[in-house]
Amino acid sequence: MNALVLVLRAGVRDLARNRWLLAYAIVLGAIAESLFFFGGTGNQVLLSLLNATLLLVPLVALVFGTMHVYASREFVELLLAQPLPRRAVFAGLYLGLALPLAAAFVVGLGVPLALHAASSDAPWRALWYLACAGVLLTAAFAGIAMAIALRTDDRLRGMAVALGAWFVLTIGYDAAVLALVSAFGDWPLERPLLGLMLGNPVDVARVLVLTALDAAALLGYTGALFRRAFGTALGPVLAIAALMLWAVVPYLFARRRFLRRDF
């Protein structure tokens, strides 16, 4: 445990000085602030923030995460030369990446929202979901980034894989789902579709915010399953549980790789 705290502290201290992380928080904050500045009402701002979260959070976590793992390669080798348990070192590394990223996200969005909290008729439930979604997405994609970076030693290749993963998960996956829906439109697709949505953290995050933001539209669909998922608390609970799972699974994958790897 001591080793974990040690590594975590070193990681956080390292990242806290990182200019890119600061830039990330500022960009998020600037987006939110400018949305308010240009006269958006609560829901419009939230929609734009949703888009920013869905695209930016995975991108930053992936690119920044892989870069970070490559950059701390020598530090890791040094740590592993000490009598420290590997699991604790890995946990420290992961948290040292995920926590500062999540903090940057929360601060970046939180400050402008807090500033405008009094003046805007903000949809608080949706905002709360958005915050949950952003933090859990960060956790998931930090894990994915580590898994990618630990798999390939070639930095360029690792970065390319990370960008590819970003593209697939944010756009490619949904495009495939859409193609599937068009191809098998005559079949009962409700259940497989919900399953497919759970298979991609970006979709889970989006659907989670939609349950608060676009319930009116989602309830317009006739299917009983959608109705149950979006008309009751079941949808949000399921989505948050799935996102938590998505935060854990890549972590375990990356750790397995880390434990077996010969540095």
Add this chain to the structure above:
Amino acid sequence: MRTEGCGGVCTDGRPAVRGARILAVLLALGAAPLAAHAQAHAHAHAQVTVMAPPAASASARPGVVVYAGLAEAVAAAAPGSTIRIAAGTYRGPTVEVRTPGLSIIGEGWPTLDGEGQRELLVVRADDVTVRGLRFVNTGVSHMQDRAALRVIESARCRILENRFRDALFAIYLQKSSGCEVRGNEIIGASRDETSNGNGIHLWYSPHTRVLDNRIRGQRDGIYFEFSRGSEARGNRSEGNRRYGLHFMFSDSCRYERNTFRANGAGVAVMYSKGVTMVGNGFLDAKGSAAYGLLLKEITDGALTGNRFAGNSTGLYLEGASRLSIADNDFVENGWAVRLMADAEDSRFVGNLFRGNGFDVATNSRTLRSSFDGNWWDAYRGYDLDRDGAGDVPHRPVRLFALVVEKHPEALILLRAPVSAVLDGAERVFPVLTPALADPRPLMRAPR
């Protein structure tokens, strides 16, 4: 409350509480001769009328006749007289009013209790006023449309400021014309559709004014059928199981400043001509068969300055033609406007579309309705000549909306980046979406 100059009769019910029952016995002893006297002279004397139970003192006042029961008083009353009902609970057989011009006025909210068994008051005479009464508990009947207050083939009735609780149907007007239903408060038991009735039900009752009523927990809040030339203003109909307003075969009606909120299926207006709707709120109708406002087979109507917000479908047009739809706000609906292929020649002008999942959806590629000078939050154009209207037409039907129309399950991809990619592609190569376009989209929100 005293009224000078009306023909006098008085009434009482059978009180529920024990103390009052003793009083009723006293009244029965004292009131009979007085009643006979009043009947004999009612039309001759202008009198003040008050009534029992607490009438030991009232009976001493000149011109006041006290009855032991509401039914007796109504039966004895001369045309044009006023019956005042004192506070208390009245349980008796259904009271029928057959005398024209009667005013039945409650003082201190007397309660007519149907004990789950029967209708409470039936009016079969012209010019009757009913005010300040509390009607409760008609019970459910699957054999008849049991109504707390029923008006049958009577003209110019006035139903003012009454309260209804747990009534199957609250106010039921049949073949009655020129009535006014104002300021009533109707709270139903919110039973499901099959064992629930309507709040204010008009059947063949033309030229009725329905004003400032509040209705909730009924099947349909307000129901108009075959009631032409009627109007509804300032009503609030919310949380009803089926429609907030259900309206059929009623031409030339007018709706103003009503609020319909969170009703099971929203509002349906069907098979009518010349309907005018101004400044109403159609809010929070959520569900696959719920519509803020459903218009079916409506011609020559006008919708002006209404607000559609938080509905699964804001405005649904089917077989509607020659409508003028101007200056309405469509805000945060799932679908703001759904136009079916058979909706013709309707004009959308000066409306505002903000925060909707889809602004306009349709099942057809050829549409014969027009949009001109509306404000769309999705508009991405510019205004170089600074005339306040965008230089590039806005095409409100998104490609993704077409996909969803064809494959409803695709709705799960709403707000996904890929749906934006689809719409972007369509904007660059517009081949699939209908030719429908707003040639002069507003640059600034009109409201």
